[in-house]
Amino acid sequence: MNLHCPPWATRQATLVCVLLLAAGSAAAADGGGARLDQLPQQWRDEQGQALAFTDLIGQRVILSMAYTRCHSICPATLGQMLRMQALLDARGEQASFVIVGYDSDIDNPASWRQYRANRRLERSNWHFLTGTQPAIRQLARQLGFDFWTYDTHIMHDSRIVIFSTQGLLSAAISPASADWSAVL
Amino acid sequence: MRATLMTCRPSRLGAMALLPLVMAILVALLPVRPAAAADESAALAEMQRKLDQSLKAIAALTERVHELEAKQATSVAAAPAATGTSAPDTARLEAAEQKLEQIEKANANRNTDDTGLPLHGFADVGVGTHNPINPDLKGFTVGNLDFYLAPRLGDRTRALFELNTEVSSEGAVDVDLERAQLGYQFSDEATLWMGRFHTPYGYLNTALHHGSWINNSLRRPKFLQFEDNGGIMPAHTVGLWLTGSRHLGGDKILYDVYVGNSQEIVDGALDMRNAGTSNGDLSGGGRMGYQFNAGAAEGLTLGVHAFTGRIADDLAPAGATRVRSYGAYAVYDTDQWENFAEIYLFDNQDLGAGGGTHHSNAGFAQFGYRSSWGVPYARYERAALSQYDRYFLALHGGGSYDRIALGLRFDLDLKSALKLEIANTRLTDRSSDEYGEGLVQYAIRF
Numbered sequence: 043m044n045l046h047c048p049p050w051a052t053r054q055a056t057l058v059c060v061l062l063l064a065a066g067s068a069a070a071a072d073g074g075g076a077r078l079d080q081l082p083q084q085w086r087d088e089q090g091q092a093l094a095f096t097d098l099i100g101q102r103v104i105l106s107m108a109y110t111r112c113h114s115i116c117p118a119t120l121g122q123m124l125r126m127q128a129l130l131d132a133r134g135e136q137a138s139f140v141i142v143g144y145d146s147d148i149d150n151p152a153s154w155r156q157y158r159a160n161r162r163l164e165r166s167n168w169h170f171l172t173g174t175q176p177a178i179r180q181l182a183r184q185l186g187f188d189f190w191t192y193d194t195h196i197m198h199d200s201r202i203v204i205f206s207t208q209g210l211l212s213a214a215i216s217p218a219s220a221d222w223s224a225v226l
Numbered sequence: 227m228r229a230t231l232m233t234c235r236p237s238r239l240g241a242m243a244l245l246p247l248v249m250a251i252l253v254a255l256l257p258v259r260p261a262a263a264a265d266e267s268a269a270l271a272e273m274q275r276k277l278d279q280s281l282k283a284i285a286a287l288t289e290r291v292h293e294l295e296a297k298q299a300t301s302v303a304a305a306p307a308a309t310g311t312s313a314p315d316t317a318r319l320e321a322a323e324q325k326l327e328q329i330e331k332a333n334a335n336r337n338t339d340d341t342g343l344p345l346h347g348f349a350d351v352g353v354g355t356h357n358p359i360n361p362d363l364k365g366f367t368v369g370n371l372d373f374y375l376a377p378r379l380g381d382r383t384r385a386l387f388e389l390n391t392e393v394s395s396e397g398a399v400d401v402d403l404e405r406a407q408l409g410y411q412f413s414d415e416a417t418l419w420m421g422r423f424h425t426p427y428g429y430l431n432t433a434l435h436h437g438s439w440i441n442n443s444l445r446r447p448k449f450l451q452f453e454d455n456g457g458i459m460p461a462h463t464v465g466l467w468l469t470g471s472r473h474l475g476g477d478k479i480l481y482d483v484y485v486g487n488s489q490e491i492v493d494g495a496l497d498m499r500n501a502g503t504s505n506g507d508l509s510g511g512g513r514m515g516y517q518f519n520a521g522a523a524e525g526l527t528l529g530v531h532a533f534t535g536r537i538a539d540d541l542a543p544a545g546a547t548r549v550r551s552y553g554a555y556a557v558y559d560t561d562q563w564e565n566f567a568e569i570y571l572f573d574n575q576d577l578g579a580g581g582g583t584h585h586s587n588a589g590f591a592q593f594g595y596r597s598s599w600g601v602p603y604a605r606y607e608r609a610a611l612s613q614y615d616r617y618f619l620a621l622h623g624g625g626s627y628d629r630i631a632l633g634l635r636f637d638l639d640l641k642s643a644l645k646l647e648i649a650n651t652r653l654t655d656r657s658s659d660e661y662g663e664g665l666v667q668y669a670i671r672f
Contacts, residue, residue, distance in 0.1 A: 113596060115640065117561045147414060156476050156519050190346045192374055193386075194433070195440055197346065197671055199640050 076184050078103060078209035082177040085142070088154035088170045095140075096209070098169075102137040103205040107178075107187045109144040109196050110153045119200045120161070122217035126202075127165070129226060139168045144182075144189055144196045146175045186214060347373040347672060348437030354665035358445050359455045360395035361651070361661055368393045369667065372404075372436045384409035384417065390436050394454060402454075403500075404436050404462070416470040422500060425463045426482035426513045427531040428568040429555045438669040442564055442635045444647040445665075447590040447607040448627060450568075453496040456623025458588070458611065459551065459570070460489040460535070462498040463509065476520040480529065485510040491539040494622035509535025515555075525560035536577065539620035545578025547617035553589075564601070567591035574615050584615035601635040613655055625656035642670040 083094035095103070104126060108116035123139055130137050143149025154170035157163075163170075173181070182189060189198035204213040204225060213225035350369035357363035371391040379385055388405040407421035424432050430450060434441045451457040465486020472479050487499040488507035515529030532552040539545060553570040569589035576582050590607035608628040611618040618624030633647035645667040653659045 113559060113561050113564070114637075118598075152473065152476070153519075160520070160524055190344065191376060192346070192437065192440065193435060 076203075076211040078205050081184055082173065082180050084177055085171040085173045086151055087172075088151050088158055090151045093169060093171060098138045098140070099207070099209040101207055102135075103140055103209075104137050104202060105140040105142065105185070105205065106202045107142045107144055107182060107189070107198070108149075109198075110149050110157045111194070112196065115198065115200050119202065119217055120163075122222065123202065126222065126226060129223060137167065139165075140171060141169070142171045142173065142178065142181060144178060144198060145191070146173060146178060148194075185211075343375060343377050345373060345375070347371070348439045348669065349672070350438040350667055350669035352444075352665060352667040354663060356661065356663045356665075357395060358663070358665050358667075359451065361663070363395070363397075369438060369669075370436055374437070382411045384411055384419070388436060392454075395456070400454070404452075407467075414470070415472050416468060419467040419469070420465070422462055422464045422498065423467050423484075425460055425511070425533070426467065426469065426484060427459065427511065427533055427551070428513075428553065428570070429527070429529070429557050429566050430568065431459070431461055432482075433557075437671065438667065439641075439643055439671045442594050442601045442645075443592060443603050443605060443631075444633055444635075444645040444667045447592075447605065448629060448651070449570075449588045449607065449609045449623065450590070451623065453498070456621075457496070458609070458618065458621055458623055459533070460496050460498060460509065460537075463487070463489075464498050464500055465508070465510075471517075478517040478519060480513075480515040480517060480527070482513040483510075484512070488535045489537050491537060491617070491620045493540070494620065496537075496621070505538070507536045507538075509533065509537075511551075525558055525563070527557040527559070528554070529556075530554045537617060539616060541616060541620050543578070545576070545580075545616055547615070548575040548577055549617055550574060562596055564594040564596060564603075565592065572611075572615070572617075574612075574617050576616055578616065580616065582614070584612040586611040586615060586618065600637070603633050603635070605629075605631045605633075607631075611655075626654040628652050628654065641672065642668070644668055 078095040078099055081095050083096060085093045085095075087093045104123060106119050106123060108119060120141070123141075127137075127139060141154075143154065149170075150172050154172065158168070158170060181187070185201075185203050187198065187201055189196055191197070200217055202215050202217055202222070203211060204215075206212045213222075215222045215225060349371045352358065352367045352369060353365065354367065355364055357365075357367055369392070373389045373391075375385075375387040375389075377385050384407075386405055386407050386409075387403070390402050390404045392400055392402065394400055403422065405422055405424065407419045407423045409417050409419035411417040424435060426432050428450070430446060434446070436452075438444075445451075446457075448456065449458050450461075452461045463484055463486035465484060467482065467484040467486075469482045471481070485508055487503045488505075488509045489496045489498050490503070491497070511531065511533035513529060513531040515527050517527045518524055530553070532550075534548070534550050537547050537549050539547070550573045551570055552573075553568065555568040556566065558565040567590065570587065572584070572586040572588075574584050574586070576584070586609075588607075588609035588611065590605060592603060592605040594601050594603035606629070609626050611624055611626050613619055613625075629649055629651040631647055631649035633645060636644045638644055645665075647663070647665045647667075649663045649665070651661055651663070
């Protein structure tokens with residue numbers, strides 16, 4: 043679809059174009075405009091304790107989705123988040139790091155506890171969350187995490203979203219290609 | 227696109243200037259389909275009618291906007307500067323804000339289950355000095371176009387379908403319903419499936435399915451290929467399958483038990499008898515594994531498996547074999563390593579006039595390393611299959627061989643991978659042929 047506006051366009055035409063563009067953006071589900079308080083709030087962390095995203099408002103939240111049995115994309119994404127943590131440490135800044143499991147059956151608190159221990163991710167500002175499958179799907183949809191399951195495999199991309207201290211989505215990046223240091 | 231839109235200049239040509247744009251939108255929204263001339267006329271008339279309506283609406287709206295703009299200009303000029311909104315206005319604004327927030331929340335919480343079933347799958351193409359399945363052919367190859375459907379039907383009901391369009395080793399295009407299974411999940415520890423599923427033996431047959439993209443190596447070991455590609459094990463079973471796992475501390479016990487139609491050998495390939503068997507024979511088996519999830523052994527899974535079935539063939543004279551296969555597998559799957567090995571021992575009994583029991587074995591070991599730039603792998607595979615065993619004699623892929631392969635997988639992006647493999651294969655009984663291969667595969671997921 044060619045969205046170039048011809049020179050005869052009127053103000054109304056611009057409005058129509060903007061509406062079309064807005065519709066396209068909505069369809070892309072890039073998580074634009076998301077707020078922490080509008081996301082599903084019923085989660086359990088790796089200790090089995092209830093945690094709501096609203097509990098984290100007040101400091102920056104860096105969030106991604108992963109699954110414990112992923113040995114390719116998720117470790118790379120996690121590596122990028124660790125580098126983000128190091129950068130923030132160097133700056134003396136605080137943030138919460140949140141990983142939400144794609145699979146409610148497999149990524150339960152016990153699995154995440156083991157995952158943390160195996161990878162020595164012991165800092166208290168890191169949260170590995172488990173939710174119901176409807177909540178996971180809703181969160182993924184709202185934040186633009188596209189995934190589907192192929193038997194025990196989960197087909198997904200690499201994505202990290204960053205929320206401001208007010209709980210507003212401030213950036214959504216693909217760690218492999220983006221210069222994420224600029225958005226921190 | 228956004229930048230382009232910002233350069234649009236409003237003109238004062240009026241509503242008629244919208245005509246081409248509105249027409250373009252209407253045309254874009256119209257379904258594309260062949261139609262007779264009469265239909266086209268009717269459609270054009272209908273479009274003209276809608277266009278007239280749209281133009282009238284736009285003209286009315288334009289007039290209203292001008293009217294409001296004029297009114298606003300007058301009131302701004304005439305009224306004294308407002309110091310604040312009145313109480314009723316404030317209440318109305320707050321109510322509107324609340325309403326807007328409710329709409330936003332409702333929109334955010336909208337469930338997408340009613341948006342239909344998304345279609346996903348895999349595809350691959352390749353080129354090589356030999357066809358990866360049939361060494362008598364060479365050149366470019368079309369691999370699989372694999373569609374995967376797993377509709378969500380409820381908390382406990384499961385469904386899984388895999389429709390694969392594949393090019394056979396002879397070049398014919400076949401469409402197979404590779405998997406069609408419905409299941410009920412009793413708990414996290416037990417799911418019962420019925421239908422056509424991948425027979426749970428070893429590791430590879432239920433971990434790496436038809437989509438080439440998920441497999442780091444370019445192809446399966448020769449003896450573990452799917453039935454129509456020369457595999458010697460029944461990769462599919464039509465029947466019942468109970469599967470699950472149970473936590474033991476941090477570790478896990480995995481189990482599978484299954485029973486199904488006994489396969490038959492037809493034209494040199496195993497047929498899983500989708501519609502049932504004429505003799506009512508059943509095949510069955512099981513698998514049990516132990517998965518280490520903590521400590522030094524994290525990522526290691528060890529298991530055993532067994533299969534038995536009375537498998538009829540179409541050799542002359544027709545006969546059958548009681549196939550008994552048992553073996554073991556080991557997997558070491560971590561962020562760095564993807565290593566696995568499987569062994570199969572056969573103790574097959576000829577149920578025909580020849581009688582006797584024949585012993586054979588097959589196995590492979592593959593080592594892969596997940597580096598930041600790709601996954602290099604090496605595989606050794608070997609099958610020593612008795613040619614006195616009518617089961618192997620009846621199978622096209624029932625000859626003995628050994629193969630060593632070295633390969634490399636590059637992920638071009640998160641959805642496509644380029645795989646390279648060089649291999650040397652020695653056929654050790656039906657012929658004493660030996661051939662080398664250089665293969666390239668381009669695999670995607672969608």
